[in-house]
Amino acid sequence: MAKKKDVLKRQFKRHKKVGKAPGTITYMGHREAAETKVTIIEYTDSLHKIHYPGDVGQIVAHKDTPTTSWVNIVGLSDESFIEKVGFHFGLNPLILEDIVNTQQRPKIDEYEDYIFGTFRMVYINDNNELIGEHVAMVLMQNCVLVFQELDYDVFNGVRDRISAKSGRIRTKDTDYLFFALLDSIIDNYFVVLEHISHKIETLEDELYENPTPEVARNIQQLKKEVLKIRQWIFPVKELVGRLIDSENPLISKDTKFFLRDALDHSYEINESLQIYREMAMSLMEMYMSNMSNKMNEVMKVLTIMSSIFIPLTFIAGIYGMNFAHMPELHWKYGYFLIWGIMIVVFIGMVFFFKKKNWL
Amino acid sequence: MAKKKDVLKRQFKRHKKVGKAPGTITYMGHREAAETKVTIIEYTDSLHKIHYPGDVGQIVAHKDTPTTSWVNIVGLSDESFIEKVGFHFGLNPLILEDIVNTQQRPKIDEYEDYIFGTFRMVYINDNNELIGEHVAMVLMQNCVLVFQELDYDVFNGVRDRISAKSGRIRTKDTDYLFFALLDSIIDNYFVVLEHISHKIETLEDELYENPTPEVARNIQQLKKEVLKIRQWIFPVKELVGRLIDSENPLISKDTKFFLRDALDHSYEINESLQIYREMAMSLMEMYMSNMSNKMNEVMKVLTIMSSIFIPLTFIAGIYGMNFAHMPELHWKYGYFLIWGIMIVVFIGMVFFFKKKNWL
């Protein structure tokens, strides 16, 4: 339970920003979120190097070199560091604000020299927690800057393809790298969808087997997760579409071709999410119908027991009366006669309930 | 039950692709799904031949011959074979990826030399299972490539019309063949709709006769099926519309005329699915209302039995008390008087319940 609460409650920090000037760089995540780690992967078709720069100078050095550099910055809590990086790479303060705003809605902003985008990297981390991590990416002529909050990411496939000498990515420009990272994020949405789909099936099974209130609570939780994920993922299809329509020379016609494939996937993901949403709502209905069934069963037991024994008890009560003059009491087989009557009543009631299909 | 689970769970394999480069050809279906079978139907107005090619070379030979060739490839698990075919026919790797991706959303992609489309062929197979089979089709100048996962298909009508010497199809070009195949897929959607419609009627009847929890579960299952089919069928109307608006010379004006008829059907199918969706939701409501009715009936029996016998038992209890001084006990007709009172009470209660319409 704790896990999900954490995930769902991350957005409670916007009040920090009220009244501040736009462009004020305010980190919205967990302050304790550790030091900043920077890794640079530099490559051409014939070159592949990994750098761990010691200061901002070593980072900025990659800005204008003709090689392709992927600057990966993990940890957004050091606002002054982000500001310095932004300043040297010539980024607009509004963008810097969006980079450290971990609640930023996915967006694409085009500037003259670079294209800026933020997305939600949604994944199941090593502790099996569902995480919606804010990631910001800047596409420039010779490098791609990636800012992410947490160490974990979904980019290892891209790293592998870069380090594999023969990969197509090594022969391509920064726009293809930008696409490849975005594609990894989108591909991973399918994994999250499988996770949701699996959760729905599990809840559905539990529902039929043992519909405890806990199950209802989990259904509720699932609905909130689906809503949240939809909010994170929904804007992506429009953003990818805008990249495809963009006339910015930073994105080649060839890369747009690949982006169209990603657009395709974005549509599919949205449709699936829509279906999962409807399924999640159906689960609650099923839960209510199961409750109703249980109640019916309970009521039948009560009704059968009461309807059989209450009349019998009444008969016994009659002959427990102490009237001086009760002829039956003195009949020789009165007691046995009464037993006979009671057995007949019993059988009659059982037949009645059989006929009603309650037994 | 098993059947439907199978159908609904087919989409759980996307994680296989995370991190792979776009254009990586990864089969997403059942690996065990058997060897690849290729059949080529070659025809002109005066010619009709069926080939079973032994290798890729014999397939590719049909690429540029002036006859019309329908290359039908069944089985998508042999990725290297698909790759070879794709290479020789000059297909883009992204397309090859979509061909073997059995979870691919229906789509149309136009290239310079060919038009690529994937669709869901939805049908009830010989085991009475509802199948949503991925099928990919490529329209080229002189041939139509069809890639499908399973042996069963809905194209026998087209095969018959080709083999019938006098059919219109024999006088037409590949674009008409492409249309005819698509038309068969769409026509078959009507059969699936009839299946759904029949299921709704059956469930509705069961609902009134014997609303077991099993029925509720089947309604739930039906809702999921309708959602799934909608996801499969929904994009088709837009795709057909795009073909009609396309300026690609591969599609003649004459064929567009026929496509408009298919478009018509696509709209009708979508509207009907929408109705079935609403009906399926209504079924659950009916189920709940039936539960409520049953409960009311159970409660009435309990209430009638209790309300009649509890007061009577109380009266009997009174005269079962052992007080030394209870004058009634010694009256000569006390016992019979009490019987009289009890009968009056009984009749009174029966009248009361009659008046309330509970009896």
Next chain:
Amino acid sequence: MAKKKDVLKRQFKRHKKVGKAPGTITYMGHREAAETKVTIIEYTDSLHKIHYPGDVGQIVAHKDTPTTSWVNIVGLSDESFIEKVGFHFGLNPLILEDIVNTQQRPKIDEYEDYIFGTFRMVYINDNNELIGEHVAMVLMQNCVLVFQELDYDVFNGVRDRISAKSGRIRTKDTDYLFFALLDSIIDNYFVVLEHISHKIETLEDELYENPTPEVARNIQQLKKEVLKIRQWIFPVKELVGRLIDSENPLISKDTKFFLRDALDHSYEINESLQIYREMAMSLMEMYMSNMSNKMNEVMKVLTIMSSIFIPLTFIAGIYGMNFAHMPELHWKYGYFLIWGIMIVVFIGMVFFFKKKNWL
């Protein structure tokens, strides 16, 4: 009940067409649906004749005469006859297919020499059944062809206005006749709406007076009828709009003026159907709330009876015990004291339930 099932189940024949070539003329209605009857009303401002042609030749003769001819063909089961008519009037095979396809969705297709439309003629027939009859109409230079499935139609008003010498229709062209027929169909939708509205009011009244499960079933049936009618009527507003925007010289500016009035009505009908749909859904909610009320009433009776007599019976039970030493039993007024206590308990319970407003 039988009636409605009939109406709702008419669409179960689409599988007949799977695999057939487009343009194959396959009647989808009731095969037994009798012979074909043709009537021709021919008129100008000064002329009015009714013909009952014996063969196709006598029908086709009206194609090019300068008078206005309304060719009314009842019965669509004779496919070869329809084909012959179509051939002589120069109609496209795809249109002939739509004429005999009694499940065809309402549509308008414009051709060079004629405009083709199919609609649903919805009416309550003489047996008080709700019928959604397929009707196809072709507007040509000098005649209007009307194909309908059943004898009954809603065109008697138009026939009267034609036979009335002074009617505006006699001075107008075929496009106005086409409009007048369409207008009759649309006007009749209002009658069906009144029928639906009346049904809703009736069900609502039944709901409050005697909410039997039968009522729930009728509500369900009503919802299905509304859904079906909406599917039939919904496309009409778009079709009329398209006729108005058409640049086809067959439709005069003057007639478009009248079509705008029909468009107006189409919008109104759609809005009303939407409202009836919401009302029908509300009925089910009301039904459930009434069930809940009934249940509450039942439970209150049970609770009141039980709560009053169970404690009293307990008191009686106490003094029915056979202990050797029970002082109260030997008190002179013990029995009357106990009666007193029981009366006090009884009154107390009654007060309690009064206070709770359950009595």
Next chain:
Amino acid sequence: MAKKKDVLKRQFKRHKKVGKAPGTITYMGHREAAETKVTIIEYTDSLHKIHYPGDVGQIVAHKDTPTTSWVNIVGLSDESFIEKVGFHFGLNPLILEDIVNTQQRPKIDEYEDYIFGTFRMVYINDNNELIGEHVAMVLMQNCVLVFQELDYDVFNGVRDRISAKSGRIRTKDTDYLFFALLDSIIDNYFVVLEHISHKIETLEDELYENPTPEVARNIQQLKKEVLKIRQWIFPVKELVGRLIDSENPLISKDTKFFLRDALDHSYEINESLQIYREMAMSLMEMYMSNMSNKMNEVMKVLTIMSSIFIPLTFIAGIYGMNFAHMPELHWKYGYFLIWGIMIVVFIGMVFFFKKKNWL
């Protein structure tokens, strides 16, 4: 109750028109609706006269005078009178039909010499009934014709402003008068919204205090009213928008400025209606939840009473048995011991229910 039925049932007369030619002037309201009353307010900035014309001639005289004349015609049942007025003012028969069709959907039609509009004047009349009165207005160069069904209207504010010498309206043209009347209708929608809002609050309060079935029925009634009002008001925002976009010289740029203000209000009204609709639906949910609460309370009383006294009665029953050998019966304090046990059981049960929070 009677009142609302009246309002909601007014639309049941459309069948009167089936088969009639378009442009046939058929009054759809209450035939008995009294004689026609005509009032003409004529004004310029320096002139203000009220006329009660005796015949159509005296009315038509105002058509071409340079003063501004507001011709107000109350009562639409005299079809031949309306026809005569229409003829002399040069109105299209289709318009005359719409004027007397009291079920006409709100619409605007522009003609060369005049602009025609019908609206719903929704108000609470002097008998506190909610009325949706059909009103038709024609804007001409020198006069505005207003046709209304009932005597009551919402135009008194406009009459006052005209009679007040200094009002802006006296200096303006007919288009401003047309706007002022429309504005009065729209302003009055706010009053109806307040009425609905008040009804919702009242029902909500009743719901919590005393949720009788009557309340459920009133909620249902409210939902129908909101649906109806929405149908009446919904088209207005589009109509006003169309007037603003119109290039008709009858409407000055200055008046469009005021129309924009009315457009503003139309949007607001639609949004509020949407909210009221959602609130009305919520009321029913609240009702059901209250029913559920009541039921729970009833059941708790039953369960508590039964669970406490049934075991006690059993204990008393044990010692009411007549076995020859029952040692406890002969114990000196057996009776008191049993009382002790029963008190312990009683206290135990009370504690149990306290713990469950049922007491």
Next chain:
Amino acid sequence: MAKKKDVLKRQFKRHKKVGKAPGTITYMGHREAAETKVTIIEYTDSLHKIHYPGDVGQIVAHKDTPTTSWVNIVGLSDESFIEKVGFHFGLNPLILEDIVNTQQRPKIDEYEDYIFGTFRMVYINDNNELIGEHVAMVLMQNCVLVFQELDYDVFNGVRDRISAKSGRIRTKDTDYLFFALLDSIIDNYFVVLEHISHKIETLEDELYENPTPEVARNIQQLKKEVLKIRQWIFPVKELVGRLIDSENPLISKDTKFFLRDALDHSYEINESLQIYREMAMSLMEMYMSNMSNKMNEVMKVLTIMSSIFIPLTFIAGIYGMNFAHMPELHWKYGYFLIWGIMIVVFIGMVFFFKKKNWL
């Protein structure tokens, strides 16, 4: 409770305006709402002064001075004062009407010399009440007029940034000030969203712990709040978009850049509100499911108690009968045998209920 009613009921005054001429300045808020307070903040990059003008003349003096002046007017009940200010600043009467109409829907109107906008400033005031305060702003060449109803506002951040010598705002024009104020309003929406989100979580927790009818009522209240807030906030995103697309020279390209950031936030807020709306609806469902669970629990207790003790009491009743000939009564161990039987029945029932998982 009182608080929310207040907030929700503020719109009940529109009837005041019915029949008045448009442009009539009618204050719609609380008449008692105190005197008008005016503050002027005047600044350039090198200057910063705060004025408390004594009369309208001192206010209007700022209209044409080259410094940037923020004229903040608190209190809208003095209609003649507002009229005077409006007259001297050259504002259109329709605008003055909107300024004092505290129910005005958010809007933007562009005039030649100024841009007028009204918004809802939504905040939690010092008494922890949710307030939706009407605020109107006029952007002119050299000053920004702000009209607000209540003393409290969300602009203190802007005031601080102006008074801080080095802030960006000091170097910018009135359009930036206008943006900064709007941005403060929008930023504060996030705070309100957090409040709503917090309320949802609180209600959800209460729901599981103690689902009293009070909780249901609070959920209902929450739904109404979300609806209301949505109505207030919804138009903002379109208004900001319109400012961005405006070609009015009053808004510089640079400021549009910042407005785009605000647009971004508007979208995010709308999406979140949509989610909160769905969550609020889910809460009610959860409540109903919890009610159902409680009921099930109650019924189980009743059924278990009744089913166990009713048969036992029957057995005791049997041997409480007074028949002369009842052999068992005279068996030596008859009494103990009966106890044995009763214990067996008891254990049997307990096992039965264990097996049903009710214990």
